[in-house]
Amino acid sequence: MADKYTPQTIEAKWQQRWDDDGLYRSRVDWSRPKHYALTMLPYPSGDLHIGHWFAMTPSDARARYMRMKGFNVMFPMGFDAFGLPAENAAVQRNIHPKTWTYANIERMRKQLRSMGAMFDWTREAISCEPSYYKWTEWFFKIFYENDLAYRGEALVNWSPTLQTVLANEQVIDGKDERTGQPVVQKLMTQWFFRYRHYADEMLDFSKMDWPEPVKIMQENWIGRSEGARIVFKTEAGDPIEVFTTRPDTVWGATFMVLAPEHPLVEKITTDAQRADIHAYVERVARETELERTAEDREKTGVFTGAFAVNPVNDARIPIWIADYVLVNYGTGAIMAVPSGDQRDFEFARKFGLEIIPVVQPDDQPLLDGATMEAAWDGAGTMINSGPLNGIRANGEKGRKNPSVDAAIDYIEEIMVGKEAVNYRLRDWLISRQRYWGSPIPMVHCEDGTMETVPDDQLPVVLPDDVEFMPTGRSPLTYYAPFLNTVDREGRPAKRETDTMDTFMCSSWYHLRYLSPKYAAAPFDPEEAAYWLPVDTYTGGAEHATMHLLYTRWFNKAIRDLGVFDDARTIAAAHGRSADGLFDEPMMQMRNQGQILGEEREGDVVVATGRADGAKLFADYVEVIDRDQAEAARQQKPDAIVGQIMKRTENLLQVDDGGDTLRTIEVVQGATVVIPSIPGANNVNQLRQHLDIQRMSKSKGNVVNPDELVAQYGADTVRAYLMFGFDWSKGGPWNSQQISGVVRWLNDIWEIGTAEPPTGAGDPEVEREIERRMHQTIAKVGEGMESFSFNTTIAALMAFRNDLKTAIRDDKLSERAWRAALHEMLLLMAPITPHIAEELWEQLGFAYSIHEQAWPVYDADKAKSEMTTLVIMKNGKPVGHVEVPVDIEAEAAQEAALASDAAKRFLNGDKPKKVVFVPGRNGMEPKVNIVV
């Protein structure tokens, strides 16, 4: 009898062996095709969780598959190590962010190794290492020197109490989550990158194999719109520029709206309106952008008292401010056309402003501004619009619309505006008023000018010996040894204290992986010439617009600054066309879903004590069986009996079957009885109900992969994650269903370690196994190509079933048995690398299975001679007949009409129509009889 399958032993053994042999060391080899597989790098938050496994192990399986397909594969890993949580740890637990981060990295490295993934650890990159952020700073510098970085103003979440800028996640309902004090929006001078500079190029996805939804979301995020900029003037002569996609409706502009933060507001406001305007501006400062732009909200706004002149008809129109106009979109001001824009319409109705219809819809009574019920933005004919009257408005965007076309020509002719393109996309705000990020290599001189830090002084290093104040304010702003420096002339100067957005670090980490120790440049051009671009990038769809757009922008910016020039030359020297090679960072992109926490029932308790109103002060709480609840209710009518839906310390929210939850406070020294937990019990052991939701430590629903690996082994955990979910979707964790995968691998182990069969074999069964083998090769290959890991494993399990039956019935010769195992282990190798390697060795095949070629699919061997012809009545299956696989239409229709099933419902009548569907791609042929 063979040994039992003990993954813990064999996995440790092979991981060590692969490591010793450098099996996954990826090296430039121009004689072989390359494949750069990349999975989003983790933030070192503490422990690896099951979500990391779900993201990484299928990506690893895919990378291993590509390797067996003959590619030279690079699959690196690293850490996105700057960020807010490290600073929170510093403030809350008095641990230095660096200490906290590196301790986490150390722990996570070990956990990552237990996956048995083919990570090439010699390429590990960590974004908070000075050798890494030196180049993050260097990139900032070249952006600055080439006018891609500039200083501008942007709103921040300002806590007047803490005198600190807060992250969006630290602000809840307009208040600081820690102190509960109000937070206001405040303008601050900060650093930006010219994100819009590449807006048009980023709209071109023609070279990329990316998910359609991601492309659509990026398109919408960039939000390109064509129209015109038109300059209105106040009565005092101050110009107010607006952007509009509908310059044809300018005759219908009956008022203007400025963003409350618009610089002109203070100047034009009349004394009579000043108090109202100030109050409104202050109120808007407390609103989030999401609130401001929500279209279902009641419109608010205040009249400034000032008037503007409509440049096309000299109409005197009032200027208002309102929160639905954003200072950072367009020009921060709009011409309001209430007859054509629903938001303007609602605003006009609420404040009694004039409405002039300018587009008359077809076949409808003439619109009247006084009685219109909604704005009309569809097609029609121009009215009330001077020279545009009678022109068609066809509802299309830009110049394709005759009325827009004519309007642009007209306003350009009379010189009040110009054709223009606007983007929803805003420039990239990279400033963070924080400590734990890459410093910005700029110096503020005494005379108010700025200069860059010279290259030979990079990186500007984050000081270690700083103290953190409980306010969360960045120590860089008050730590003198960092703050005080000199400029290039040696005069006293101050360092820039903002640090960079961590998206900056993650925009180029795939380049640092190429050569993490390279000192002369951000990456070794030889490595870049060979490995770039990334061939397959995998990660969560939650990064669709932000990270993925930033990294595309970054790539284009550094390409234009010549950063890839050396790599381009080297690629060309190796006969590789460099045309467009560096235009996009990642050619193929695929998303995985999220693993959510498992649903769990809470304990059912019987609680007795002193009732006080609706609340119960319990001195006795006992956990009982779920099905005993009814009996307990009858036995103890004074008690609260029900499931614990929520527990916060000693406060329980219990569902007793009534409409609302009951609150129970378990008093100090109360008796708590939990039969399933031996010994004395306390209130903290009571389990609350858990919904299906994202895993987080505070919810207590985190699944720890370490425990699963210790119990089942890495191969089983890998295979379960790939088998149990649709990878692109994810879903709630289920701890029960893993047993199917456990059984699968136990079966494989038993088959692989059994004594070879001694029988002569049954040629028919052996042929059938060969057929199934090749069908499996096809399915596994297709699954790997399309990231459908669950169907891949389903096919392997189905083959296991066939193989098991054949072996049980003693129908296989030793030769057929070995051939089947040989191919099957190769197909399993990417998914379950350890058990495949172990059995491969035990069967006497040459080390390493991971260096073998992928099995070749043979269509002839996969083919069967006979197949089932499905007979349908009006599209519903009613019977079958056996026919040759390559049956032609005529023969199939004849066979179908002659079948018992057809005779039964036809009753000798003639069918209305007969449709033959030939069998394709392993599907049965069908004949549909229409009656």
Added chain:
RNA sequence: GCCGGAGUGGCGAAAUGGCAGACGCGAUUGACUCAAAAUCAAUUGUCCGCAAGGGCGUGUGGGUUCGACUCCCACCUCCGGCACCA
């Protein structure tokens, strides 16, 4: 609110417009066992029926088609993102 996605047995899920539910979990019955676990065999969408067979079934309502989980329109619910969480 806006943008994107999803909704299929008791559960995880599968299905280039062509037999809905492959592959698993669970459950039920039987075998082995003193017994349990493990394992093995069989059944398992649902309703009617002893059966043969038939009706109904992919969130809801409509449509296109010989044929719709799949395509189109409207709606409902849930999930992701919304620019300082990463």
